[in-house]
Amino acid sequence: MMAFRLLLSCVLLMSGFSAEISVFVQTGDSVQLDVPTQELPEFDIFFWKNYKSEEIVRYLNIIKKVKLCDSYKNRVDFNNKSFSLTLRSMQKTDSGHYTAKASGESDNNIVTYRVSVIDAVEIPVLTVNVNRSSPDPCSLKCNGSNIITIRSIYNSSSCSPEDVTSSDNYKLRLSCSGDSIMCNYSNPVSWKTDIKKVNELCAGFQGPERKHAKEASFCVF
Numbered sequence: 001m002m003a004f005r006l007l008l009s010c011v012l013l014m015s016g017f018s019a020e021i022s023v024f025v026q027t028g029d030s031v032q033l034d035v036p037t038q039e040l041p042e043f044d045i046f047f048w049k050n051y052k053s054e055e056i057v058r059y060l061n062i063i064k065k066v067k068l069c070d071s072y073k074n075r076v077d078f079n080n081k082s083f084s085l086t087l088r089s090m091q092k093t094d095s096g097h098y099t100a101k102a103s104g105e106s107d108n109n110i111v112t113y114r115v116s117v118i119d120a121v122e123i124p125v126l127t128v129n130v131n132r133s134s135p136d137p138c139s140l141k142c143n144g145s146n147i148i149t150i151r152s153i154y155n156s157s158s159c160s161p162e163d164v165t166s167s168d169n170y171k172l173r174l175s176c177s178g179d180s181i182m183c184n185y186s187n188p189v190s191w192k193t194d195i196k197k198v199n200e201l202c203a204g205f206q207g208p209e210r211k212h213a214k215e216a217s218f219c220v221f
């Protein structure tokens with residue numbers, strides 16, 4: 001039993017308790033991966049490895065020397081004080097796990113990042129459909145390219161806000177405020193909107209009383 005427990009704790013130590021941090025990067029952008037330095041033990045060599053377990057950078061502590069892998073040389077910066085790694089011009093194929101390791105008397109995983117490189121969202125399309133003979137005379141439709149379209153109805157000066165989020169974190173939100181209708185399409189790296197003014201399109205639904213009230217306010221006695 002004791003032997004089993006020792007073995008188990010050994011396995012746990014080797015696999016490390018280092019946290020996995022999820023980061024999203026827009027295609028073409030840079031990302032900086034930091035090292036929580038308080039978790040850095042005594043070490044001889046420090047590495048950053050990619051998802052294929054290839055070394056991107058190797059830092060030899062004793063001689064304070066940095067070695068960069070050839071295939072990354074032109075697009076990484078390694079900070080020899082903080083040990084953070086900056087990767088530039090990220091492409092979708094760069095998505096994956098990046099791990100900082102320190103090795104001395106033992107090997108330690110210091111931190112692991114799960115990097116997801118995704119494109120910015122496309123501009124959504126907001127459609128306003130006016131049909132005077134329908135019970136819902138001013139209907140709204142908000143369409144984000146890879147998400148279900150959402151609909152709502154404009155009524156007086158508001159609409160019930162609707163939103164939907166997909167499993168891969170794309171979000172579409174339709175809302176109205178005063179005389180504007182907004183369709184907001186977003187993902188973890190970007191957001192874009194299509195905004196339309198209500199006045200021109202759904203003006204017919206302000207009701208005669210409101211029109212009078214508006215006109216009255218222009219009277220100066």
Ligand SMILES: *[C@@H]1O[C@H](CO)[C@@H](O)[C@H](O)[C@H]1NC(C)=O
Pocket residue numbers: 064065066080081
């Ligand atoms: C650390 O990096 C700075 C800036 O790139 C450089 O000037 C310095 O020589 C480096 N120090 C070591 C010990 O490598």
Ligand SMILES: *[C@@H]1O[C@H](CO)[C@@H](O)[C@H](O)[C@H]1NC(C)=O
Pocket residue numbers: 131132133134135
């Ligand atoms: C307008 O609404 C009416 C009543 O719901 C419906 O019969 C008609 O087809 C609609 N017209 C258009 C152009 O959608």
Ligand SMILES: *[C@@H]1O[C@H](CO)[C@@H](O)[C@H](O)[C@H]1NC(C)=O
Pocket residue numbers: 125143144145149
């Ligand atoms: C939403 O927009 C996409 C791309 O612009 C288009 O292909 C799709 O047909 C639209 N869907 C609806 C329900 O309008």
Ligand SMILES: *[C@@H]1O[C@H](CO)[C@@H](O)[C@H](O)[C@H]1NC(C)=O
Pocket residue numbers: 135155156
């Ligand atoms: C418009 O909104 C008002 C207040 O929220 C509500 O009482 C009314 O029933 C709505 N009308 C329609 C046609 O949805």
Ligand SMILES: *[C@@H]1O[C@H](CO)[C@@H](O)[C@H](O)[C@H]1NC(C)=O
Pocket residue numbers: 171184185186191192193
């Ligand atoms: C659009 O949605 C995103 C994500 O929810 C948010 O950060 C952003 O502020 C919204 N834009 C506007 C104009 O409301």
